[in-house]
Amino acid sequence: MELPVPVEKLPYRKSPEKQAELISNAAYDILELKIENFTESVPGETTSSLTERPGELPVVRTMVHYIAADGSSHGMERTDRGRGSERFEAGKHRLIKLNLYHLLRQEFGFPEAPWGILHGVRPTKIVHRLLNDGLGRDEVVERLRTDYAASWEKATVITDMAIRQRPFLAKSDRQTVSIYVGIPFCLTRCLYCSFPAHILPGKKGIERFMAAFRKDLLAARDLVQAYGFKVQSVYVGGGTPTSLPDDYFSEMLQLVKESFCCEHTVEFTVEAGRPDSMSEVKLAAMQQCGVTRVSCNPQTMQQRTLKRIGRNHTVESVSEMFHSLRRAGIPEINMDLIIGLPGEGVEDVRDTMEQITALAPDDITLHSLALKRGSRLKMNLADYELPEDDTCREMFAVAMDYVTKSGLKPYYLYRQGYMSGQMENVGCSRDGAESMYNIQIMEEQQTILGIGGAATTKVVDFRENRLKSVFNAKDLVTYERDIDVYIEKRRALLEEIYGKPQPEI
Ligand code: SF4
Numbered sequence: 001m002e003l004p005v006p007v008e009k010l011p012y013r014k015s016p017e018k019q020a021e022l023i024s025n026a027a028y029d030i031l032e033l034k035i036e037n038f039t040e041s042v043p044g045e046t047t048s049s050l051t052e053r054p055g056e057l058p059v060v061r062t063m064v065h066y067i068a069a070d071g072s073s074h075g076m077e078r079t080d081r082g083r084g085s086e087r088f089e090a091g092k093h094r095l096i097k098l099n100l101y102h103l104l105r106q107e108f109g110f111p112e113a114p115w116g117i118l119h120g121v122r123p124t125k126i127v128h129r130l131l132n133d134g135l136g137r138d139e140v141v142e143r144l145r146t147d148y149a150a151s152w153e154k155a156t157v158i159t160d161m162a163i164r165q166r167p168f169l170a171k172s173d174r175q176t177v178s179i180y181v182g183i184p185f186c187l188t189r190c191l192y193c194s195f196p197a198h199i200l201p202g203k204k205g206i207e208r209f210m211a212a213f214r215k216d217l218l219a220a221r222d223l224v225q226a227y228g229f230k231v232q233s234v235y236v237g238g239g240t241p242t243s244l245p246d247d248y249f250s251e252m253l254q255l256v257k258e259s260f261c262c263e264h265t266v267e268f269t270v271e272a273g274r275p276d277s278m279s280e281v282k283l284a285a286m287q288q289c290g291v292t293r294v295s296c297n298p299q300t301m302q303q304r305t306l307k308r309i310g311r312n313h314t315v316e317s318v319s320e321m322f323h324s325l326r327r328a329g330i331p332e333i334n335m336d337l338i339i340g341l342p343g344e345g346v347e348d349v350r351d352t353m354e355q356i357t358a359l360a361p362d363d364i365t366l367h368s369l370a371l372k373r374g375s376r377l378k379m380n381l382a383d384y385e386l387p388e389d390d391t392c393r394e395m396f397a398v399a400m401d402y403v404t405k406s407g408l409k410p411y412y413l414y415r416q417g418y419m420s421g422q423m424e425n426v427g428c429s430r431d432g433a434e435s436m437y438n439i440q441i442m443e444e445q446q447t448i449l450g451i452g453g454a455a456t457t458k459v460v461d462f463r464e465n466r467l468k469s470v471f472n473a474k475d476l477v478t479y480e481r482d483i484d485v486y487i488e489k490r491r492a493l494l495e496e497i498y499g500k501p502q503p504e505i
Contacts, residue, residue, distance in 0.1 A: 057082030058092045062099035064107075076103045083147055084133050094147065101149055115424075116149030121414050122442055123150075127162035128169075137163060161410050168439045171232070171266075174462055177224070177447045178233045178440055179260045181217070183241035183252065184453030184476065185209075187277055190299075191309040191384075192338070194372035196454045196474035197239040206248055209476060212483040213452055214255065216472070219487040220451045221259035223494060226501035230264035232446070233437040239453070240273040246281035257289040267436045269293040272325075275317040283328050293435060294325050296361075297336035301352040305341050308384075310376075315355070322359050332362040332433050339399055339423075340369035340392040342377070342384035349395040353402035362433035364403050368396060368423035370416045396423060403428045412442045447497075449490065453479050457490045459497045468493060 061079040068074060078099040082091030097117040104110070115123070126148070130140045137159055144155035185200040186193075200206070224231060234256060242249060253270070261268060268291050272278055275296070286294065298318040300306060306313065325333050335356055339349060356364065369386070371378045387395065408428035412435075415424045427438055440446040444467050450457040454474040458467050470489040473479040479486070 057086070058088055058095060060092060060095035060099060062096055062103065064100070064103050074107070076107055078103050083143070085129065098147070098149060112149070112151055114151045114154050115415070116144075116151070116154075118144075118148050118150050118154070119415075121416065122444070123154075123415065124158050124162045124165070124413060125443060127159050128165075128443060128445075131162060131166070157410065158413060161413060164409070164411050164434075165439050165443060168434060168436055169443060169445055171436075172440065172446045174460075175228060175230055176232050176264070177229045177449060178235065178437055179220070179224075179231055179256075180441075180448055180450045180452075180455055181234070181236040181241075181252075181256055182450065182452035182455035182472070183236065183238040183244060184474075185238065185243045186240045187243045187274065188310050188312055189376070190311065191342070192369060192372065192375050192377045194374040194378075195239070198453075198476055200243050205476075206244070208480050209453070210248060210252070212480040213252070215483055216451050216487060217255060217259060220449050220490070223449065223491060223501075224260065227494065227498055228501075229447075231260045231262055232264055233267040233269070233435075233440065234260050234265060235267075235269045235271075235437045235441075237269075237271045238273075239271075240277050241270055242272045242274075242277040242279075242282050246279055246285075249282050250285040253285050253289045253291075261290065267292050269295065269435065269437055271295045271297070272321070273297045274311060274313055275321040276311075276313040278321050278324075283324060286330065287328050291330060293332040293334065294330050295334045295336065296321055296325065297334075298356075299336060299338045299367075300341055300344065300348070301355040302344065302348045305344055305348070308342055319355070319359060322361070332435075334363035334365065334429075334435070335359070335361040336365045336367060337399065338367045338369050339396045340387055342386055344387060344395070345391065346395050346398060349398050350402075353399050357402050357406040360406065363427065363429040363435060364408055365425065365427040366396065366399050366403065367425045368392065372416075392423065400426070412438050414442055457493065459493050461497050468497065 059079065059081045061077060063075065063077040065073065065075045080095050080099055082088070082095065086094065094117065097119075101113075101117050105112070118126070120126075126144070127140055130143055135143065140159045140162075141152070141155045144150040144159065145152065148155075150158075184197050186197045187200060189197070189199065201209075223229075236253070236256060241252070244252060257268070268289070270286055270291050270293075272282075272294050273296070275298075296318065298306075298315070299309065299311075301315050301318065303315050306315065322333060322335075337352065337356065369392070371381070377384060408430055410426050410428050412427040413424050427435070429435070441448060444458065445460060447460050448456075448458045450472060453472060453476060455472045456469050457471075458469045460467055470486070470493050472486045473482065
């Protein structure tokens with residue numbers, strides 16, 4: 001491994017957080033580049049040797065040789081071994097990353113990265129595995145510290161979070177599933193969005209989508225009936241499902257309710273994202289269909305930011321929407337916010353949190369802005385002033401402080417690529433208002449059937465403790481044209497994992 005510039009000239013030299021991020025990402029990137037195992041080390045390369053015996057945990061010795069800018073040659077090595085019930089392959093990857101992380105940190109004197117080598121989207125899944133191995137809370141925290149180099153703070157947060165999730169996960173078995181319904185339309189495209197949502201088309205375009213969607217939904221309903229699945233939660237997301245015109249929205253919601261809601265269903269969620277997509281008719285449809293949870297996602301309560309990110313609604317309309325949902329008796333209301341939006345500072349976040357917590361939603365999800373490929377923001381980055389990473393961290397801490405002081409506690413968390421400052425997305429709720437669907441989708445211990453544009457079906461293989469997925473097309477034309485193909489893929493995946501449905505006697 002040859003550094004492109006001398007260490008003392010690295011742009012990260014002055015910021016300990018940046019250094020930590022660099023070293024954590026370097027361990028990850030090197031692993032991506034060199035996943036093979038080598039028996040000989042060569043100057044300028046990173047090599048790992050592996051002891052492999054059937055049924056045993058891996059032992060990995062990692063050697064790094066590099067040539068410094070002054071021409072001197074350096075070598076270092078570290079050996080570590082697999083632990084507990086981790087799979088051989090997973091253990092091998094973890095150990096290479098861990099070895100590299102420690103070696104690079106020691107060699108260049110970089111500080112600890114908050115998440116260590118926990119690069120994955122769902123770090124709580126590791127906590128569940130350790131809890132399933134019979135470890136207690138403190139032992140799990142310790143293992144996250146030693147095996148993943150996570151900071152005490154992050155290790156504690158995700159361990160307590162996973163413990164909070166356990167009773168919810170225990171309510172699901174092999175026959176329990178959830179339903180995801182994807183309505184891939186929005187009224188305008190947000191600046192930071194890379195999701196394959198389409199601007200709402202005219203009547204003909206909506207009709208074409210609805211024809212494929214009805215077919216998709218009825219085929220999924222038939223599968224649920226044939227396998228005798230118990231539908232635990234139903235989630236209508238997108239896009240913004242409420243961007244559909246009133247009559248289509250009401251029809252879609254009624255169809256979803258009739259097809260899937262049953263005595264086992266504990267949660268029926270609709271993402272109503274933006275106030276400019278709501279109407280009295282849609283609110284009445286939600287009431288009639290027994291929707292239990294609505295997401296109202298302003299992202300910020302700063303008017304100038306709303307305009308900047310491409311939202312054609314006011315701050316006041318967010319509050320009006322929230323109050324109308326409360327008046328309609330929707331049991332749980334969630335609000336999503338993004339930290340790190342262009343042009344925002346700590347005082348903007350403080351003001352937003354004052355306004356949001358005054359409304360007292362049941363659930364607040366704090367997102368860290370991610371610069372996603374395909375978003376207008378990423379493509380035109382030079383046109384926007386983004387807060388520094390240190391400011392983002394301060395803003396996140398301020399927002400978290402408001403959330404916890406208003407009595408909400410973290411219950412799910414996920415991390416994304418392109419997220420600055422080693423941050424995360426955290427969902428917090430009052431006790432009893434945890435979203436079952438959010439927990440299930442994050443922990444991947446339950447089969448989820450996906451219907452609609454860009455929807456994913458995830459089927460849990462309980463024998464091998466693995467997840468297999470099939471995807472509906474993100475592109476609308478393909479989804480509508482090949483709907484029979486997607487229906488067949490979903491059916492075939494279920495048959496592969498669950499076998500053929502038993503005929504009723
Ligand atoms: S509302 Fe959501 S899906 Fe639609 S454009 Fe904005 S971020 Fe993307």
